[in-house]
Amino acid sequence: MDVLLEKLVKIKSISGEEENISNFIFDYLKDQGLTPIKQDGNVILHIKGNQNKALIFDAHIDTVEAGNVNKWEFPPSGQYSGKIKNGKLYGLGSSDNKSSVAVLMKLCKWVKENNPKWDVWFAFVVKEEVDGYGSKSFIKWLKSQYLEKYDDIQCVVCEPRGCKEVGLGNKGNIFVKIKIQGESGHSAKINEIEKQAILEGVKVIKKLNEIENKLKKKYFDSDLGFTTIAITGFEAVESSPNKIPGTCLISLDIRTIPETHEKIIDIIKDELMNFNLKFEWTYHSTQPVKTSKNSGIVKILKKIDPELKITYSSTNNDSCYFIKENIPTVVFGPGNKEQSHKENEFVNLKNLPICLGIFKKLVKGVEND
Structure with a gap:
């Protein structure tokens, strides 16, 4: 996964400029024998199960601006970015949110090979850092074609939580x-x-x-x-x-x-x-939202790792758009949230396989819940 993340970090993907990274993700999934589609700038993969239930993984592929490039020890993006030092990979978006993207890209093939009982959706979305456009567009599209068929649906929005916290809502x-x-x-x-x-x-x-x-x-x-x-x-x-x-x-x-x-x-x-x-x-507003601590997806994650801490945030992320549609949603990911939007952003590489392992158990856990 380290090599994949390095490739992702090298691709500049500031909000509104995600075409190159979108194409990279699309081509990678196709090369894995999967069938992604393009949806309003997003890359969507639908792996079908045999029940009227669904699990969604959502991760944004855009970043903020790099800020003062002179303050970066290593280039934030481009050919010479993605340097690894002392178990940390440096680069713009390494924690927020390309480490999550790399984990999901690896998870996609595993899910396909393990024949899930539930439908599993992967949404690699644009413009989260601006106005949440990508996730809002994906949800609107999903509602128009699929949501009504599901008796149960759960969602993970991937954001930096260091594999130690489960976010259940925000102001x-x-x-x-x-x-x-x-x-x-x-x-x-x-x-x-x-x-x-x-x-x-x-x-x-x-x-x-x-x-x-x-x-x-x-x-x-x-x-x-x-x-x-x-x-x-x-x-x-x-x-x-x-x-x-x-x-x-x-x-x-x-x-x-x-x-x-x-x-x-x-x-x-x-x-x-x-x-x-x-x-x-001046900008779009979002409503305060909370997922119940008693939701199935929360219970499963706590069963997988009882040490996970339940948290709530003053800042927003795309989870609010799913919760607004009455979809129980948690926020979880491998990135370091303290590194978001900072010069010399890095991610602890040890978190990526930990996150991948938790997501695999989650896919199995919802099926057996």
Whole structure:
């Protein structure tokens, strides 16, 4: 698997630029005697069983940008990337998420050779790092043709968990900008300007901190924790050295729990009703989700390895799209989650065969459950 992962890491696959790695995965599976298909940029493999039940393995094939290349000890991608040192393979996406992709590529042939009772699906998906487009497209396609036939369906979304954790859910997120209107004018006549947008913005930020504290006192989820409101940007519009700007923007990253997701914007609007402002949604939002600890797939994984830790996350991944469709979904994989989106990203190579072994037992486990 080390050689396969090295080849994957060498292929640059930033979100929106996955064609080369998609073709590599497709050709590899065909060379193994399998029958993958292309689906809206994704590579999909369906291995049929003889029951109306299905197990899905989903892994994204895209990466974030490399960041400052000068900070990398080894090249993040390309001919000279994928270097191995002290049992670690270095390169962009090595942990997030190409180690998972390599494991699944090896798992595909094993599943085919072992004649599964359940249908097993492998989805190698695009654009997870941007907006989850690949998984959303795959689920929509799967619903249109297959989902109704299944009496039972379970899913593993592969993300870096170091083979030590099983993720069962995550907070929702809402990305929004608050546009604050004030009065503009020459900065030499500052005393004549009653409401300055920047000063109003400072007041809004203080008020947002108060709102977050109120929410923490009122709402708490035993698994996901509290709702948080992060200020991720503060900027003046049409500013110059001698002008008081009439508009400023505050960017928010709001992480929600089930009790607050649908009402959080209305709460904020009510608390800020005395300010002259507008809300602008900047990115797609996702709902908070949780898979039950009593789900069959969770019980099987805990039986395979009783030491696995159940975790929940403040960050999002593609599991939310499956859980939204009432598909019990866990997050698991060989990568090191602390290495995600960092320069000099690496993966501990010993985790790959461990993960492959767990996935083989999982395939057998769902059949016998």
